[in-house]
Amino acid sequence: MSNVQSLDAIDRDILFHLRQDGRMSNTELASRVGLTPPPCLRRVKRLEDRGVISGYRAVIDQAALGRGMEVIVTVEVSATDVQSLKRFEETVAGFDEVIEVRRVFGVPDYFLRVAVANADEYAVFQMTRLVTIPGVSRVISYLTMEVIKSES
Incomplete structure (x- = not known):
């Protein structure tokens, strides 16, 4: 049971x-x-x-840490070998801005929740950290307007 x-x-x-x-x-x-x-x-x-x-x-209230903007990010990766996928997962999980990582079935390959101070900070994060990870082929970002329900 x-x-x-x-x-x-x-x-x-x-x-x-x-x-x-x-x-x-x-x-x-x-x-x-x-x-x-x-x-x-x-x-x-x-x-x-x-x-x-x-x-x-x-x-943790992310806004109280100066990270009042949350971005939902979909990531597609071109790598299909386990080693590359694990390396990608460990890399994004190690970013302080990334507060959640989910591998999903189908397309996209991953959903990320990213907390940053503002759009400029997110742009820097995306361009200097996220898209530079080997195997990342596509990133789509969605700015959160309002959190209606969250367990975290």
């Missing part, structure tokens, strides 16, 4: 509240889901042990 199928309504409620605030105390979480603290903690621990909860992290 998969993890999703074995989750009951309380488990799903726990996950909902932890997605909203992963630093919430167990006492507060238990209160919100209608349990006492000990069984709530056991459920959270079980969800962690089963890999349903894979970790906790801080969500």
Whole structure:
């Protein structure tokens, strides 16, 4: 049985509240889901042990870091050998401006989320870093007007 199928309504409620605030105390979480603290903690621990909860992290406001402009970038690569693809992935994942990298089926080959201060900074990033990676054959950029929903 998969993890999703074995989750009951309380488990799903726990996950909902932890997605909203992963630093919430167990006492507060238990209160919100209608349990006492000990069984709530056991459920959270079980969800962690089963890999349903894979970790906790801080969500960083990119604008507060001076990177208020987000660009969605599609990248097509001409390389098809595993070594070249891994090299491309490691290179873009190492760029501080790149906050997410996804390899996708079909065309394009990759979606990137890039956070920069402004359009001029993005232009420099694209022209001096992204398109200079061996194997990059096409880059299309989409400026984000507004983020409606995001888990990060």
